[in-house]
Amino acid sequence: MPFDSAIPFIPAMIVPYSWSLILFVVSFFLVRTSTQLSLLSYRLILATIFACLIFYFYPARFSFSRPIPDDWTQFGYQFLQLVDKPFNQLPSLHVSYAILLGVSLWDIAGSRKSWVSGAYRLLLTGICTLIALSTVLTYQHHLLDMLGGAVLAILVLMLSNRIRNALVIKYLAVGSIGFLLIAIAGFCFANMSMIAFESIETLAITIALYWLISFTMLACAYQQAKPIQDARWFQKSNSGRLTLYTWMKFAPIIIIYNGMSFLGQWYFKVCSKSQRYLLTPYSINDRVKVVASARLMQTDINNHFTYWLFGYVSLGRSIFPEKLPSSVHYQIIVIDLAAEISSHVDHLEAAAKNMTSTSVHYLYLPLLDLQPLSDVLLKDYIDLFKRIDALTRSAETRVITANNDSHIEDSLTTLINFHCVMGLSRSIGVQVLYLLYCGTLTVHNYQSWIEHHYPHAHLKDAYLPQSLVETMANYKSIEYPTTH
Numbered sequence: 001m002p003f004d005s006a007i008p009f010i011p012a013m014i015v016p017y018s019w020s021l022i023l024f025v026v027s028f029f030l031v032r033t034s035t036q037l038s039l040l041s042y043r044l045i046l047a048t049i050f051a052c053l054i055f056y057f058y059p060a061r062f063s064f065s066r067p068i069p070d071d072w073t074q075f076g077y078q079f080l081q082l083v084d085k086p087f088n089q090l091p092s093l094h095v096s097y098a099i100l101l102g103v104s105l106w107d108i109a110g111s112r113k114s115w116v117s118g119a120y121r122l123l124l125t126g127i128c129t130l131i132a133l134s135t136v137l138t139y140q141h142h143l144l145d146m147l148g149g150a151v152l153a154i155l156v157l158m159l160s161n162r163i164r165n166a167l168v169i170k171y172l173a174v175g176s177i178g179f180l181l182i183a184i185a186g187f188c189f190a191n192m193s194m195i196a197f198e199s200i201e202t203l204a205i206t207i208a209l210y211w212l213i214s215f216t217m218l219a220c221a222y223q224q225a226k227p228i229q230d231a232r233w234f235q236k237s238n239s240g241r242l243t244l245y246t247w248m249k250f251a252p253i254i255i256i257y258n259g260m261s262f263l264g265q266w267y268f269k270v271c272s273k274s275q276r277y278l279l280t281p282y283s284i285n286d287r288v289k290v291v292a293s294a295r296l297m298q299t300d301i302n303n304h305f306t307y308w309l310f311g312y313v314s315l316g317r318s319i320f321p322e323k324l325p326s327s328v329h330y331q332i333i334v335i336d337l338a339a340e341i342s343s344h345v346d347h348l349e350a351a352a353k354n355m356t357s358t359s360v361h362y363l364y365l366p367l368l369d370l371q372p373l374s375d376v377l378l379k380d381y382i383d384l385f386k387r388i389d390a391l392t393r394s395a396e397t398r399v400i401t402a403n404n405d406s407h408i409e410d411s412l413t414t415l416i417n418f419h420c421v422m423g424l425s426r427s428i429g430v431q432v433l434y435l436l437y438c439g440t441l442t443v444h445n446y447q448s449w450i451e452h453h454y455p456h457a458h459l460k461d462a463y464l465p466q467s468l469v470e471t472m473a474n475y476k477s478i479e480y481p482t483t484h
Contacts, residue, residue: 017135094149293427388416
């Protein structure tokens with residue numbers, strides 16, 4: 001800019017320029033609460049991510065000759081010449097960090113004396129201002145870089161207050177880092193190859209952009225609070241298979257989760273001897289059983305369901321018992337809670353064909369991995385549980401009607417299977433909410449019930465909060481208040 005030539009070079013300003021690193025490190029020890037620490041981290045990560053993307057798409061270079069003074073500041077400028085090359089100029093992260101650190105540390109001086117807080121804020125403002133000014137007075141940045149750093153900081157401050165959790169930042173970071181690694185790798189490989197230089201680099205950029213867009217969409221999905229939005233992001237067919245459209249949007253994360261699921265199943269089956277057990281269903285009554293599970297392998301379907309329905313393992317047989325009581329009808333209700341991977345319901349339907357009078361119903365409530373269960377609206381849980389109850393009652397009505405027509409007493413056994421991807425957090429958590437909804441569990445005994453039936457589960461309060469448990473337990477008393 002025209003004004004850049006009028007800016008003086010002040011060697012001593014390298015001192016406040018060096019304060020940026022010190023303030024950056026110290027800030028993590030100055031914040032007082034986990035909320036302040038999270039917000040500080042969000043802001044710095046977002047600023048770095050966006051700045052790196054801008055550096056790639058607009059690689060600005062400092063245009064002045066950087067002088068090295070011959071006074072006491074000489075060593076500092078020589079060190080800068082080694083570690084701080086004149087690239088990655090716009091925006092200035094020194095300016096962005098100074099503003100973000102100043103805002104994040106503004107309220108940490110907890111003192112009853114107003115003059116102490118005032119003095120602290122004045123000192124903080126002075127330090128951050130000197131850091132920002134030093135970027136141009138030491139000829140490390142131009143005015144436009146300084147302005148870009150301020151604009152970036154303002155945008156980050158606006159976004160950070162709307163970020164729902166660390167998972168949004170995580171996937172934005174994965175998307176940006178993956179983009180840079182793929183694009184740079186493609187550039188390096190293209191330069192090593194003398195054949196099809198432009199084609200290789202174009203292909204790498206295309207793949208990198210797809211990676212960035214895919215993970216940015218995933219971050220947006222985590223930003224949503226309503227499962228119905230998740231269903232739009234991760235669509236599935238009536239058989240529980242992820243649609244082609246979903247694969248086109250989220251192929252990287254779907255491939256990663258399929259790989260993790262396979263490795264997890266292999267580990268628990270082969271390596272982890274302590275985990276070799278079949279989960280035992282819990283009987284709500286003499287006709288309805290519930291069980292939570294991870295996504296089952298096709299080879300394990302028969303073992304699990306002969307154990308769940310009949311109480312014994314099929315010992316490697318690929319079919320169910322040939323002789324089933326003709327007076328017993330079976331119904332399986334699968335609740336798919338995994339948004340990132342296809343359900344095993346199609347395998348269940350294939351296995352159920354070997355059974356007499358067995359029907360399989362599929363319900364889908366998409367929950368993103370590690371998404372706190374409290375992020376889901378209570379209404380969506382209630383709608384799901386009412387659909388389960390409706391399927392159970394409908395099947396019982398059909399059996400009763402058939403009994404009246406044939407004058408033969410038949411019984412119905414319903415197995416409700418909550419399943420997710422690899423672990424059990426999602427499936428156990430929603431199963432607990434369903435049992436609270438049914439009145440089988442209470443706020444006083446649900447934790448001991450989890451410890452007894454799923455001793456290897458780890459459901460922290462942040463994932464299954466007490467407030468959600470209490471709300472679900474009190475739901476029916478709220479919907480049908482007792483009148484005197």
